[in-house]
Structure formats: C-alpha cells, structure tokens
Amino acid sequence: MSFFAVFFEESKLLFRDIAIVLTIFGGVLLYSFLYPQPYVNESVSELPITVVDNDHSAKSRDIIFKLDATPQVDVIRHDMSYKDALDALCANKVKAVMVIPHNLQRDLALGKAPTIALGVDNSYFLIYGGVLEGALKTVMTEAASIKVANLLKGGTPLVGAKTAFSSYALHEMPLFNPYNAYTQYVIPAVFILILQQTMLIGMGILGGGINERIRKKEDGYYCHSSVWKMVLSRYILFGVIFFTHMLYYFGFSFEFFGVSHLADIGELLAFGILFLMASLSLGLFLGTIFTSRELATPAILFSSLPLVFSVGFVWPIEAIPVFVQQLSMLFPSTPAMEGFLKLNQMGADFSMLEKNSVILLLQTVIYTFLGYYIMKKRQKDCYGKV
Amino acid sequence: MFQAFSDAFYKELQEISNSYYKVFLLTLFPLICFGLVVAIFYKGVAHDMPVVYVDNDKSDISRRLLFHLNASPTIALKNEFASPKEASSSLSSSKAYAIVVIPEHFKRDILLKKQPKVTVMLNTQYILVGKIIKAALLETVGTSSAQIDFVQSLAQTPSTQEAMERLTPIQLYNVAFFNTYKNYFYFLVTALLPSIWQIFIVIATIVSFGSLFKEKREREFFHGRFIEMQILGKMFPYTLAYMAWGIAYMYFIYATLGWSFHGSWSVMFFGMFVCVIAYQAMALFFFATGFDYARSLSLGAVYTAPAFAFLGVTFPIYNMNTFALFWRDLLPVADLMELQISQANYGADVMLEIDKISSMGLFWLMFIPVFIRFRQRLHV
Numbered sequence: 001m002s003f004f005a006v007f008f009e010e011s012k013l014l015f016r017d018i019a020i021v022l023t024i025f026g027g028v029l030l031y032s033f034l035y036p037q038p039y040v041n042e043s044v045s046e047l048p049i050t051v052v053d054n055d056h057s058a059k060s061r062d063i064i065f066k067l068d069a070t071p072q073v074d075v076i077r078h079d080m081s082y083k084d085a086l087d088a089l090c091a092n093k094v095k096a097v098m099v100i101p102h103n104l105q106r107d108l109a110l111g112k113a114p115t116i117a118l119g120v121d122n123s124y125f126l127i128y129g130g131v132l133e134g135a136l137k138t139v140m141t142e143a144a145s146i147k148v149a150n151l152l153k154g155g156t157p158l159v160g161a162k163t164a165f166s167s168y169a170l171h172e173m174p175l176f177n178p179y180n181a182y183t184q185y186v187i188p189a190v191f192i193l194i195l196q197q198t199m200l201i202g203m204g205i206l207g208g209g210i211n212e213r214i215r216k217k218e219d220g221y222y223c224h225s226s227v228w229k230m231v232l233s234r235y236i237l238f239g240v241i242f243f244t245h246m247l248y249y250f251g252f253s254f255e256f257f258g259v260s261h262l263a264d265i266g267e268l269l270a271f272g273i274l275f276l277m278a279s280l281s282l283g284l285f286l287g288t289i290f291t292s293r294e295l296a297t298p299a300i301l302f303s304s305l306p307l308v309f310s311v312g313f314v315w316p317i318e319a320i321p322v323f324v325q326q327l328s329m330l331f332p333s334t335p336a337m338e339g340f341l342k343l344n345q346m347g348a349d350f351s352m353l354e355k356n357s358v359i360l361l362l363q364t365v366i367y368t369f370l371g372y373y374i375m376k377k378r379q380k381d382c383y384g385k386v
Numbered sequence: 387m388f389q390a391f392s393d394a395f396y397k398e399l400q401e402i403s404n405s406y407y408k409v410f411l412l413t414l415f416p417l418i419c420f421g422l423v424v425a426i427f428y429k430g431v432a433h434d435m436p437v438v439y440v441d442n443d444k445s446d447i448s449r450r451l452l453f454h455l456n457a458s459p460t461i462a463l464k465n466e467f468a469s470p471k472e473a474s475s476s477l478s479s480s481k482a483y484a485i486v487v488i489p490e491h492f493k494r495d496i497l498l499k500k501q502p503k504v505t506v507m508l509n510t511q512y513i514l515v516g517k518i519i520k521a522a523l524l525e526t527v528g529t530s531s532a533q534i535d536f537v538q539s540l541a542q543t544p545s546t547q548e549a550m551e552r553l554t555p556i557q558l559y560n561v562a563f564f565n566t567y568k569n570y571f572y573f574l575v576t577a578l579l580p581s582i583w584q585i586f587i588v589i590a591t592i593v594s595f596g597s598l599f600k601e602k603r604e605r606e607f608f609h610g611r612f613i614e615m616q617i618l619g620k621m622f623p624y625t626l627a628y629m630a631w632g633i634a635y636m637y638f639i640y641a642t643l644g645w646s647f648h649g650s651w652s653v654m655f656f657g658m659f660v661c662v663i664a665y666q667a668m669a670l671f672f673f674a675t676g677f678d679y680a681r682s683l684s685l686g687a688v689y690t691a692p693a694f695a696f697l698g699v700t701f702p703i704y705n706m707n708t709f710a711l712f713w714r715d716l717l718p719v720a721d722l723m724e725l726q727i728s729q730a731n732y733g734a735d736v737m738l739e740i741d742k743i744s745s746m747g748l749f750w751l752m753f754i755p756v757f758i759r760f761r762q763r764l765h766v
Contacts, residue, residue, distance in 0.1 A: 018680075019683070026688075034713065037696075037706070041705045041706065044702055044704075089732070090732035090733070091738060111552070113555055114556060117559045123564050124699055126700070128562055135560070139558040147552070168492070168502050169531070170504055170528075172508060172520070174516070176511040177510045177516075178510065180516070185512070185513045186695070293679075294679050297680070297683040298683065301589065305582055316432050316512070318435060319431075338480070
C-alpha cells in the first residue's frame, strides 16, 4: 500500500469514530472554556463574616467599618453573642467571626493593649488566608496609627514617627503572577494536561479499535501496510490536529482569559513540538497495548488527577515522594508542564529547559520504538489468518 | 418484582467475577489512584522551601535576620548571591521560590530610625507555595524586627509590660476553626478522594452496561418483566462496591488519620448512598443517549473529569461566576462535599442537610429517561 492510501485509511478511521471526534475536538474545545470558569473572577474577595461587638464604642464601629472596607471581607451580620455568631458559622452563612472585647476604647486610651479575636473557618482552602489578610490589614493599620500618635505625644517629629513604629519593614515584590490570580496559576498548567490526555485518549481508541479487529480476524489496511507508514501517518494526523489545538490554547485561550505569555514565540513552539512528539509517541504506544476501543478513556481519565498534582505547581515538588515524581516522569505532561511554566510564565530561556527537553526526547525515542515493535508483532497475528 | 432485581444482581456478580477488568475497576484501580493522591500530599506541611539571598550589609543585624529566616521550619536558606540580578535565574528555573535582599547600610539605618526595607522577590506563580513562604517571611521578619523595637522601647520606658504595650497597642488573636493545624493534606485530599471516587462510579457503571451491549448480549441479560428492576439490580453491585470505597476513604481520613468528625455518620453515609446512585443515574443516562459504549465513556469523562475544580474547596464559591455555579449544580459530588464538611466540621443538624441530600436525590429523576430509552431499545 502506498503511504497516501494508508494515511487516507487512518484519517477515515479517526473522523468516522464519533468517540474520537467527541474527545479530540469536542473535549478540547469544551474544556478550554469549562476549566477556567471557576477561576475567571481570579481572586478571593468579599468573604462573608460576622462581628460580635461587645464594646459599642466609636472606636469599635470604626474598626468594623474599616474591616468591611477591605476587599477581602464583607461584614454581612452583627451578632449579639458569640454563640449566635458560631451558629451562623456552622450553618455556613458566614466564614469567620470577629469578636471585639468589652472596653476596647477605654483600654486603648489607657494603653492596655486590648485583643480582638478572630475565628476563621479553615475547611476551605483560600478563605482562611483571605479573611486573615483583611483583618490583619485593618488591625495593623489601627496599631500603626496608635503608635504614631503615641510617638507624636512623646515629642518625636511626624517624619520620624511615621517610620519609627517598626525598626525595619518587609518590602514584597511578587514576581510572575503579581496579583495571585488563580487563572494565571491553573490554566497554563492544566491546559497542557488536557492536550496530552485528549490526544492519548484519541490515539488509544484508534489503536485499541485496530487491535480489536485484528483479534477478531477482521482484515483491513492495518494488515497490509508496512508499520512505519501507519506510524508516520498517525503522527502526522494527530500531530497536525494537536498542533492546531496548541496554537488555539496558547494563542486564543490565553489571550481570552488574560494569561500572560513571556516566552519568545519561537522557543514556545520549539518546546511545544517536543511535547507533542513525546505525547504522540506515548499515544502510539498506548494504542498498541489497549486491547479494545473502550480501555483508553478510563485508563487516561484515572491518571489525570494524580498527574496534575505530582507536577509541583500546586503542592511543592520538595514535599512530593520521590517514587511519585519518578512515576509521573513516564508521562510527557510532567516535564512539559514544568517547562512551559518556566518558559511562558516565569520568563526562563530555553537553555534552562535542558533537562525537560532531554526527558521529552527520551520519551519520544523509547515510546516510538516500543510502539513500532508491538505493532509489528500484532500485525503477525493477522497474517496468520488472512 | 424483587425477584427481577435480585436475579439481575446475581447475574452481574457472575459477570464481574468473569472479568479481570471489572474486578480491577472495583478494587485495584481505585486503590492505586487513592493511594497516589494520598502519597503526594501525605507530608501535609511544606518544610524547607529553598530561598536564596543577597546580603548587601553584612552586619551583625543582617546576619541575625538571616539566621532567623533559616531557623523557620518553612524556609531553607540556600545560596548567597552578590546581586539580585544574579539570583534571579534561580527563581525562573524554580531552584528557589524567593530572593531575600538586605539593603546596604541596613544596620546604620535601623539605628538612625530610618526604617530600611528588606526586599523579598517572591515567585507567586505557584500560588500556594508563594503564600506559605510569604507567611513564613512575614512572621520571621516581624519577630526579628520586633526584638529590636522591644529593646529600643525598653530603653525609654520603665517596665517590660509597658514596653510590650507600646509595641503592639492593639492585637489580633486569630484561630483557625476545624483544620487547626492548617494542614494541606486535609484541604486537598478530603476533596480529591471524592473527586476520583465519582469518576470511578460513572466509568464502572458505563463499563458494566456498555460491555454487555457491545457483546450484543443485552437481550440475553434483560428479559421478562420488570426491566426497570433488572437495570437497578445490574447496577447495584457497583453501588455497594463504591459505597464501600466511600466508607473506606472516610474511615481513612477521620479514623486512621484522626481528623475529628463532629456530625452523624448515618447522615453522612445516607448522603453518600444517594450520591452514588445519582452518579449511576447520570452514567446510565449518558449510555442511554445512544447505547454506544465508547461514546458514553467520552461523555462520562467530560462530565466527571473537571469536577474537582468546581467543588469550591480550592477556590471559594463566593468568587465563582454564574456559569461555574451552574455547572457545579450539575455535579452531585459538590453537594456531597458540602455535606462532608458540614457534618465533619460543623456537626450540623440533620434538618440543615435535607436540601443537600435532596438536591443529590434530584439526579435520581434521570432514571425516567433511562428507563424509557431502555424499554424502546429492548422493545419491551
């Protein structure tokens, strides 16, 4: 069979298979909108909290007003007792309780350092930090203004008083994702995994389907073509489709969701091609070992969550057990996610991606070899009968 | 009627025992996936995150600050660099998460009360790691600075008490309810296990029905009266198996690891049971759209894979947009997660849980189109 005939047969197999089309076109498109949805508002704000004001003074009302004015917190209730406030918390109406003590204003005037209490529901991930940030900001500002006032009373000039309330300060310069935007954090990493997983499922269904037909002794082009022609046409077919998907993700989707891209376009594409090659090879290999069409989807799906979390963008790589890290290196997504994040989000240049590129190349060579070898073996099965 | 149910139930047990794949779907595969996720987060607390530094002052005070930083359990000071520019490549290459820069004349400026600033360049691309390190830095720098303030304040006032009060004229005492150790294992694993669990329920249910139809044995399996009961009987072994997995992971989290559970176990497990069947109804619905095995698996994958992001555990629901909240409503596991948190943490009253359980129960209505489609397909 000529190469073009084989290529034609493979594309027919792909485009006539609704399950493949649904995954590699429908899935890729749907996920590009669906996955970022929870995060499009980007940062945590206006968390509902309740206040128990035991002082009822001008000062306490002032503090509550300032707390409410922080972007992180929204004071939606005032409770008369701590118990009422706690009930509201346990009914999931508020996420935190702030208690202002009796005699706050008096103690402040006497220089007796009153304590405001804050209890935050720590069942959810970002809520504790969000509420605490708002409350700390309010209380610290209050504390600083009192200190400055005290210093002024003591005779320190205003210029000195403004800086003398703390001997040195921390000046924080957040890099790469300065506003802690969740989209910047999740999208660049998860999109790589989506590309890989949908490609693996597509190639797995295709390969599994062929294996199934060989087992049933059905004759077809896969019994007559030389293996390299099938490998090459599958690589070209899925490669072109997913190269387009990649451009769509890195171009349109990143732009749409406002994800920054620091990488040089040439470097990004070069690394992208390395990633696609490794994924194509793994897809080919998995396609040869799945014995039916239906095995690919579950197998790839089950691997998704463990794969995302073994990369180290959510949970630091230093804290992940080594055997999980090594296991995850069998998949292109691990070196690729790390590499893309460095390149596109953190402004690294290509020379820093040497290790990631070498792993991807190794995967390409090994999986292509394995895939080719097993396909050859499977083809012998159909020659036996035909 | 019950006969039809139990016949199908036993027939399905037979089918499972004849297929390694189905046995693994019920045993080995969930075990591996749960095990991996647990292993990843097992440490729960991040220690010794690499941080590099530039010390332009090299005085006793700057060295003491660095010593304090290194003593923090979260931070491990690595290399020293001569300038921030040289240090910056260790951020881009993820060799370090932050650069601490101590300015020139740091000590002199402190003594002159000019309030010098220690600059921290923090990699906030990894939000969680960034937050953990930022908190550790704020705490250490705050303490270290306060020690100097205290000595200076003591020089001006007669008593230590008064010196302290001058330093902090008003204090914030904060406590974290429910996850007091601020352990990330608790945050993430309690949500990840149900997210993986629902994938298995949907996939295994589709596999059970899909393989039967693919092998064209559906008429052999379903015959006689009460087709509906036969369908329920066929899916019930999976209900029981995943119920067992649900109980197992809850037992692991709350009994083995010793996290406290304040609510009622029977309410929790009842909710879980409603949830398993809700997902099975959805799985059968996907399958009944075309009775195509591979296609329904694709639909099941699209439906279950992104669930984790919509639970509201990693990112609060208060900041989700309408569409995200809508999609979240389509996922029974979101209600289950709420139930789990309110039972385990708040120990909420049963009456408060009725709406969560009944909104999972609404998914049972999907059996109506499923039964109709199956009847059409089997020409009953």
